[in-house]
Amino acid sequence: MINIPDKITSICCIGAGYVGGPTMAVIAQKCPHIKVMVVDINKDKISQWNDENLDHLPVYEPGLKEVVAEARGRNLFFSTDIDKAIDEAQMVFMSVNTPTKTYGKGKGQAADLKYIESSARKIAEVAKSDKIVVEKSTIPIKTAQAVRKILSNTENGVNFQVLSNPEFLAEGTAIRDLYNPDRVLIGGEQSEDGLKAIEALVDIYANWVQRDKILKTNIWSSELSKLVANAFLAQRISSINSISALCEKTGADVDEVAKAIGMDSRIGSKFLKASVGFGGSCFQKDILNLVYISRTYGLTEVAEYWENVLKINDYQKFRYADKIIEALNNTLSDKKIAFLGWAFKKNTNDTRESAAIYIADTLIEDKGEIYVYDPKVAHSRMFEDLNYLETRNVEINKRYLHPVNDPYEAMKGAYAVAVITEWDEFRDYDWEKIYDNMIKPAYIFDGRNILDHKRLKEIGFIVSALGKASDDIPI
Numbered sequence: 001m002i003n004i005p006d007k008i009t010s011i012c013c014i015g016a017g018y019v020g021g022p023t024m025a026v027i028a029q030k031c032p033h034i035k036v037m038v039v040d041i042n043k044d045k046i047s048q049w050n051d052e053n054l055d056h057l058p059v060y061e062p063g064l065k066e067v068v069a070e071a072r073g074r075n076l077f078f079s080t081d082i083d084k085a086i087d088e089a090q091m092v093f094m095s096v097n098t099p100t101k102t103y104g105k106g107k108g109q110a111a112d113l114k115y116i117e118s119s120a121r122k123i124a125e126v127a128k129s130d131k132i133v134v135e136k137s138t139i140p141i142k143t144a145q146a147v148r149k150i151l152s153n154t155e156n157g158v159n160f161q162v163l164s165n166p167e168f169l170a171e172g173t174a175i176r177d178l179y180n181p182d183r184v185l186i187g188g189e190q191s192e193d194g195l196k197a198i199e200a201l202v203d204i205y206a207n208w209v210q211r212d213k214i215l216k217t218n219i220w221s222s223e224l225s226k227l228v229a230n231a232f233l234a235q236r237i238s239s240i241n242s243i244s245a246l247c248e249k250t251g252a253d254v255d256e257v258a259k260a261i262g263m264d265s266r267i268g269s270k271f272l273k274a275s276v277g278f279g280g281s282c283f284q285k286d287i288l289n290l291v292y293i294s295r296t297y298g299l300t301e302v303a304e305y306w307e308n309v310l311k312i313n314d315y316q317k318f319r320y321a322d323k324i325i326e327a328l329n330n331t332l333s334d335k336k337i338a339f340l341g342w343a344f345k346k347n348t349n350d351t352r353e354s355a356a357i358y359i360a361d362t363l364i365e366d367k368g369e370i371y372v373y374d375p376k377v378a379h380s381r382m383f384e385d386l387n388y389l390e391t392r393n394v395e396i397n398k399r400y401l402h403p404v405n406d407p408y409e410a411m412k413g414a415y416a417v418a419v420i421t422e423w424d425e426f427r428d429y430d431w432e433k434i435y436d437n438m439i440k441p442a443y444i445f446d447g448r449n450i451l452d453h454k455r456l457k458e459i460g461f462i463v464s465a466l467g468k469a470s471d472d473i474p475i
């Protein structure tokens with residue numbers, strides 16, 4: 001029998017990233033009776049979480065710094081002392097990264113579980129009392145089996161229960177999502193100990209989430225549901241993006257089509273906005289993972305079905321980049337192109353898999369001079385993202401990529417403006433002034449359909465918008 005108290009008072013979270021940080025901050029804020037230790041192997045990240053200046057937190061999320069300000073030092077702590085934090089906790093969350101494997105078996109598709117495995121081994125090594133171990137990371141179905149195997153071979157008499165509790169927050173709205181989740185999903189072993197562990201975690205969330213929104217399932221349903229949720233969300237984006245290409249050819253307007261179909265209650269209106277393609281650390285890797293798992297079970301048709309969601313996403317990114325090159329007479333040599341946005345979506349500083357990286361890469365291949373303004377992304381991050389692709393050497397990237405702090409500077413003397421991220425501030429710029437300072441004809445490629453196209457055309461811009469026919473630009 002597992003020996004854990006009915007009411008948990010001490011938890012630890014391994015991984016202080018985009019999920020671990022905000023999730024634990026909210027748990028600490030909502031549960032002042034629980035001590036929450038967030039640990040990470042990355043010393044810099046932990047010191048940023050502990051920074052006196054809350055503008056230096058490693059994660060930007062609206063509302064996050066207020067939550068950290070309230071709970072940090074009271075019952076929320078960030079530390080690199082992983083062993084001590086695990087040892088003292090009754091419940092340990094694993095919130096480490098689970099990227100796509102870049103080597104060996106499953107390279108390019110399967111999830112790399114090395115961080116999960118090392119966390120599980122660390123727990124097994126240092127735990128001196130019984131613990132509930134919670135998979136918060138997104139992992140392939142059946143991972144709990146591997147974690148259990150590691151934990152059950154310690155020979156030190158410590159008992160563990162493994163739960164699956166995937167996180168559904170969206171970056172940019174993480175705090176709102178954590179405060180008011182559509183649902184909380186908890187999967188566990190259907191045994192007496194397993195059910196006891198599930199209830200212990202339910203009791204934590206029940207401090208602020210209605211109990212009828214807390215779903216209890218078997219562990220495999222919970223693990224799989226997270227991958228499926230992300231696959232369905234990404235599929236909607238690829239669906240509308242595929243239609244955006246058809247709209248441009250036919251004169252239909254993708255926003256009008258999205259509204260018309262979204263009012264059908266069976267379809268719903270959310271996640272139907274055409275864009276330069278989805279980015280973020282999750283959608284691509286989770287679909288690749290689903291594809292890999294399906295193939296592993298011999299389900300070729302299922303794998304191919306989901307693979308196409310990714311194909312359309314790549315198609316959309318490169319289609320957008322091609323439009324820019326084509327409009328500028330098939331050569332970008334010595335031409336300044338301004339990027340508005342580098343983050344994969346607004347209200348986050350996360351750039352992982354952002355469409356901006358691939359679009360910049362394609363334009364730089366054509367010798368375009370890319371000037372980037374993003375309100376939250378560090379300039380060094382942009383170089384790291386581009387260098388990671390290894391398309392050309394680091395010095396050449398430095399020569400063509402120019403991050404700037406002022407959007408007007410980015411657009412001054414530019415041939416074209418590419419709207420990559422949907423930051424609200426872009427709508428309110430002085431577009432007359434921008435037009436006056438650009439090379440003519442002045443192009444705008446609105447990759448998010450957020451600007452007032454009618455007004456921009458009146459000013460004199462040639463506007464190319466996704467999913468909208470244009471008389472002026474080859475599409």
Ligand SMILES: NC(=O)c1ccc[n+]([C@@H]2O[C@H](COP(=O)([O-])OP(=O)(O)OC[C@H]3O[C@@H](n4cnc5c(N)ncnc54)[C@H](O)[C@@H]3O)[C@@H](O)[C@H]2O)c1
Pocket residue numbers: 014015016017018019020039040041042045082095096097098115118119136137138139167168169170171281282
């Ligand atoms: N980012 C999202 O929007 C989101 C949403 C839902 C779920 N997820 C999932 O949550 C998981 C974490 O994602 P993230 O975006 O927070 O990743 P992240 O890269 O921002 O954070 C992971 C952290 O874990 C740390 N880490 C890795 N191995 C460690 C170890 N052995 N000991 C201590 N720390 C270790 C890393 O240093 C890093 O700081 C992933 O599985 C992801 O798929 C992410």
